[in-house]
Amino acid sequence: SYVLTQPPSVSVAPGQTARITCGGNNIGSKSVHWYQQKPGQAPVLVVYDDSDRPSGIPERFSGSNSGNTATLTISRVEAGDEADYYCQVWDSSSDHYVVFGGGTKLTVL
Amino acid sequence: EVQLVESGGGLVKPGGSLRLSCAASGFTFSSYSMNWVRQAPGKGLEWVSSISSSSSYIYYADSVKGRFTISRDNAKNSLYLQMNSLRAEDTAVYYCARDGPPGTGWFDPWGQGTLVTVSS
Numbered sequence: 001s002y003v004l005t006q007p008p009s010v011s012v013a014p015g016q017t018a019r020i021t022c023g024g025n026n027i028g029s030k031s032v033h034w035y036q037q038k039p040g041q042a043p044v045l046v047v048y049d050d051s052d053r054p055s056g057i058p059e060r061f062s063g064s065n066s067g068n069t070a071t072l073t074i075s076r077v078e079a080g081d082e083a084d085y086y087c088q089v090w091d092s093s094s095d096h097y098v099v100f101g102g103g104t105k106l107t108v109l
Numbered sequence: 110e111v112q113l114v115e116s117g118g119g120l121v122k123p124g125g126s127l128r129l130s131c132a133a134s135g136f137t138f139s140s141y142s143m144n145w146v147r148q149a150p151g152k153g154l155e156w157v158s159s160i161s162s163s164s165s166y167i168y169y170a171d172s173v174k175g176r177f178t179i180s181r182d183n184a185k186n187s188l189y190l191q192m193n194s195l196r197a198e199d200t201a202v203y204y205c206a207r208d209g210p211p212g213t214g215w216f217d218p219w220g221q222g223t224l225v226t227v228s229s
Contacts, residue, residue, distance in 0.1 A: 045218075
């Protein structure tokens with residue numbers, strides 16, 4: 001089965017740039033999607049198809065994907081960005097149709 | 110406004126059954142694949158099941174295969190998850206989520222979730 005690996009936690013000071021990685025075997029050949037989940041709330045899509053942003057998501061959120069690593073980048077981090085972030089792919093080549101990473105807790109110092 | 114509202118969660122004993130529902134509004138429900146995703150307390154997201162727009166294609170996670178059944182009623186704009194032979198490890202918040210356009214594989218939006226607790 002396909003596995004996505006995320007760091008459990010990332011910490012960053014306000015105004016700095018946060019980078020959250022998502023590792024997977026040849027993940028660059030797949031489309032990666034990212035979700036933000038704040039405590040007690042449902043997940044929200046923040047980046048889809050590696051680097052596109054849904055309407056209403058600030059330009060500070062961006063994504064990239066190459067080789068074995070996809071990255072969610074949050075520029076000019078704000079206190080309100082503190083949340084759990086999950087990467088996800090659609091693995092049509094296996095029975096494990098949808099795969100999520102384990103999640104990364106972003107802490108704004 | 111696109112909206113998904115889950116219901117049907119609750120406390121059930123191990124081995125019991127429960128049926129979750131997801132009411133959709135604000136979009137043409139019959140045009141989209143739909144999904145169930147769960148989150149155990151303090152844990153990450155786990156995909157449970159997906160169903161195509163016409164119910165032609167159905168997929169399950171190995172952890173629920175043979176015990177859970179996904180279905181939909183396009184006339185009622187509703188998605189369902191029949192859960193049988195429930196186990197303690199099925200305890201989680203269950204979210205329904207709409208698929209993106211065909212072939213994209215992303216989920217947006219998500220419902221607010223319904224809590225299922227399996228305990229004696």
